[in-house]
Amino acid sequence: MNHWQHIFVGLCGGMGLLALAGCGPSTSNEQTSGSTSASSGMMSFPVKTASGIEMIFLGGGTFTMGSDQESSDEGPAHKVTLSPFLIDQYEVTHEQFAKVQIPNPSHWQDDPRKPVEQLRWRDAKLYCNERSLLEGLTPCYDEAKEGWPCNYEANGYRLPSEAEWEFAARAGSKDRYPVGKRALNQSAWFGDNAGKRTHFVGTRRPNDWGIHDMYGNVSEWCQDAYEEEYYASSPEKNPRGPEDTAENNRRVMRGGSWKSSVDMCRVTFRQGQQTGDSDACFYTDFCGFRCVRSISEEDAKKLVSDTSSE
Amino acid sequence: MMIPKTSFYFALSALFTICVESSAETVKERLAATPYHLVYEKYADNNWELFVSKADGTGERNLTNTPDQHELYPQVSPDGKRLCFVSDKGSGRNTVRSVYVMNMDGSDRKWVADEARQPCWTNNSNTILYLPQEYSKWNVVDYFTKGLVYYNVETGVKRRHPNSDKLHHLYNPSMSPDGKWIVSTVHAGMGFKHAILLIEAEGDGIHSLDIPGCRPTFSPNGKYVAWGPGDHEIAVGEIDWEANPPRVKKKWLSVKDKVNKVYHVDWSPNSAFLSISRGVKSDGDLSKPGTHQSACEIVGVYAKDWNLITVPLDQGPEIDLSKASADQFHQITQDGSSNKESDWFTSAQ
Numbered sequence: 001m002n003h004w005q006h007i008f009v010g011l012c013g014g015m016g017l018l019a020l021a022g023c024g025p026s027t028s029n030e031q032t033s034g035s036t037s038a039s040s041g042m043m044s045f046p047v048k049t050a051s052g053i054e055m056i057f058l059g060g061g062t063f064t065m066g067s068d069q070e071s072s073d074e075g076p077a078h079k080v081t082l083s084p085f086l087i088d089q090y091e092v093t094h095e096q097f098a099k100v101q102i103p104n105p106s107h108w109q110d111d112p113r114k115p116v117e118q119l120r121w122r123d124a125k126l127y128c129n130e131r132s133l134l135e136g137l138t139p140c141y142d143e144a145k146e147g148w149p150c151n152y153e154a155n156g157y158r159l160p161s162e163a164e165w166e167f168a169a170r171a172g173s174k175d176r177y178p179v180g181k182r183a184l185n186q187s188a189w190f191g192d193n194a195g196k197r198t199h200f201v202g203t204r205r206p207n208d209w210g211i212h213d214m215y216g217n218v219s220e221w222c223q224d225a226y227e228e229e230y231y232a233s234s235p236e237k238n239p240r241g242p243e244d245t246a247e248n249n250r251r252v253m254r255g256g257s258w259k260s261s262v263d264m265c266r267v268t269f270r271q272g273q274q275t276g277d278s279d280a281c282f283y284t285d286f287c288g289f290r291c292v293r294s295i296s297e298e299d300a301k302k303l304v305s306d307t308s309s310e
Numbered sequence: 311m312m313i314p315k316t317s318f319y320f321a322l323s324a325l326f327t328i329c330v331e332s333s334a335e336t337v338k339e340r341l342a343a344t345p346y347h348l349v350y351e352k353y354a355d356n357n358w359e360l361f362v363s364k365a366d367g368t369g370e371r372n373l374t375n376t377p378d379q380h381e382l383y384p385q386v387s388p389d390g391k392r393l394c395f396v397s398d399k400g401s402g403r404n405t406v407r408s409v410y411v412m413n414m415d416g417s418d419r420k421w422v423a424d425e426a427r428q429p430c431w432t433n434n435s436n437t438i439l440y441l442p443q444e445y446s447k448w449n450v451v452d453y454f455t456k457g458l459v460y461y462n463v464e465t466g467v468k469r470r471h472p473n474s475d476k477l478h479h480l481y482n483p484s485m486s487p488d489g490k491w492i493v494s495t496v497h498a499g500m501g502f503k504h505a506i507l508l509i510e511a512e513g514d515g516i517h518s519l520d521i522p523g524c525r526p527t528f529s530p531n532g533k534y535v536a537w538g539p540g541d542h543e544i545a546v547g548e549i550d551w552e553a554n555p556p557r558v559k560k561k562w563l564s565v566k567d568k569v570n571k572v573y574h575v576d577w578s579p580n581s582a583f584l585s586i587s588r589g590v591k592s593d594g595d596l597s598k599p600g601t602h603q604s605a606c607e608i609v610g611v612y613a614k615d616w617n618l619i620t621v622p623l624d625q626g627p628e629i630d631l632s633k634a635s636a637d638q639f640h641q642i643t644q645d646g647s648s649n650k651e652s653d654w655f656t657s658a659q
């Protein structure tokens with residue numbers, strides 16, 4: 001077998017084990033790569049970044065975003081085409097926050113493996129920049145300009161666009177609950193099973209692309225401004241939300257949280273959350289996030305081989 | 311709970327020394343009759359400076375006048391002779407915040423500590439306490455602190471609070487006049503989501519006062535605490551020191567403003583007035599050198615159109631600033647140039 005065949009076999013084995021185990025963040029350095037989803041025809045594989053964070057490479061593609069059957073802001077359902085990107089396999093944790101030495105505003109800091117929460121939108125962007133610098137990448141957010149605008153061309157970390165988030169959450173599924181409504185209890189910490197608090201990341205089953213906690217635990221900030229009617233005018237290729245104006249300080253939040261109902265954990269559910277950026281203290285203890293990074297498939301595979309050769 | 315009006319005024323006359331009793335006098339006239347001054351931070355000519363004025367706002371002057379350095383967060387010693395404050399150098403993520411102390415006339419400026427913030431005086435006027443930053447890396451957020459350090463300004467000796475290892479994410483500490491307690495806000499630290507705490511000055515006792523909000527400060531006689539229950543309210547409550555642990559008995563004064571944010575409350579030395587920073591909600595203006603982006607009430611964030619006001623405490627249990635007439639409060643500053651963090655003092659000279 002050549003190198004990639006080895007990796008592909010490894011991935012199949014790894015995903016099988018994940019499916020059997022159903023929980024637990026990986027602590028292994030083993031890298032697997034090169035799976036093409038049968039349902040979506042899209043390439044996906046796990047990588048570990050320079051600072052040791054586990055991410056999933058998603059090869060991009062076209063999918064149907066939104067729904068015509070739900071709340072008005074979730075429609076119309078529309079085609080979206082995305083470029084390849086990496087997305088965190090888990091929500092950002094206290095441990096990761098401490099590593100970049102920025103203030104952690106979270107309520108439940110009793111275990112480093114829990115996700116950060118009570119995060120203002122800007123807190124999440126600051127973490128993205130710090131993680132980029134830690135790994136020698138170019139930060140996406142310009143901290144010297146009002147609102148810290150995002151440079152999507154930079155190779156550093158940023159918040160996912162709303163479309164990237166839904167693409168990753170669907171994992172090729174067209175269903176309202178990609179993990180199955182009945183299976184939500186095994187795949188998410190939400191209002192029915194979370195006991196009114198957050199939980200260790202990765203302790204529920206991942207979705208079909210190996211991504212954990214896309215539903216529940218903490219709701220996740222996206223980069224996009226929130227606008228109810230945006231889908232009606234959203235561009236097909238790499239949509240990045242409506243124009244970011246000073247008047248609109250709501251940003252998209254996705255996925256539901258430890259306090260959400262089953263209904264709020266549907267894949268198309270949208271929430272427009274105040275950024276909290278002009279609040280000294282932000283008490284909204286369900287607001288967390290995960291990072292993404294724009295990357296080509298070739299560069300993502302280099303990340304796999306770099307880590308494998310360590 | 312509303313306090314009966316008669317009880318309220320009786321309590322006021324019994325508990326406070328009201329300097330001027332004539333209701334015909336305006337608030338400004340009442341302030342002008344006091345021997346008090348205010349020191350505060352202001353953004354002037356692309357620079358943070360400390361300004362002083364008389365209590366009625368007249369005679370304003372730039373105390374620091376250092377175009378190459380930013381000075382903020384002034385705190386006057388109980389004897390009125392010295393001032394501690396923070397100074398920012400650098401910009402953006404290269405900013406370093408340090409604590410300094412100097413005489414009230416600006417002389418004998420001494421460096422105290424780098425990567426430290428929010429100093430305040432103990433009751434003896436010889437010692438300040440300050441909060442070291444949580445990490446060396448810069449962040450403007452106010453709760454970015456870990457530990458608590460005492461600094462003797464006479465000897466230069468630093469001493470960690472006996473419970474310093476546990477003190478995490480405190481901000482805006484203030485010491486009781488008897489020197490036994492520190493009152494401080496905590497955000498996302500020590501197991502608290504957000505709380506106002508009483509901390510033993512020389513022990514390991516920590517008690518939540520079970521009041522919402524932030525930035526508490528003791529009255530000069532130690533019987534009361536003033537704080538901000540939210541963005542649009544300043545409250546005053548009596549502390550029950552006989553209770554174990556001590557607690558705030560009731561909120562007997564509320565200063566509200568439905569339109570503007572009200573922050574940074576401080577007591578006049580005779581406990582008859584409160585000074586408050588007041589202005590619209592914003593998150594800074596990065597075009598101004600030496601400023602940062604966050605909630606505008608935070609130290610180092612430019613607060614557009616923010617001014618200082620003074621409110622007398624003898625006006626009843628609730629004052630609505632958005633409806634109040636000009637004779638119910640007095641605006642100390644007029645220029646709206648990020649006037650914040652005022653501290654009262656009686657000139658020692």
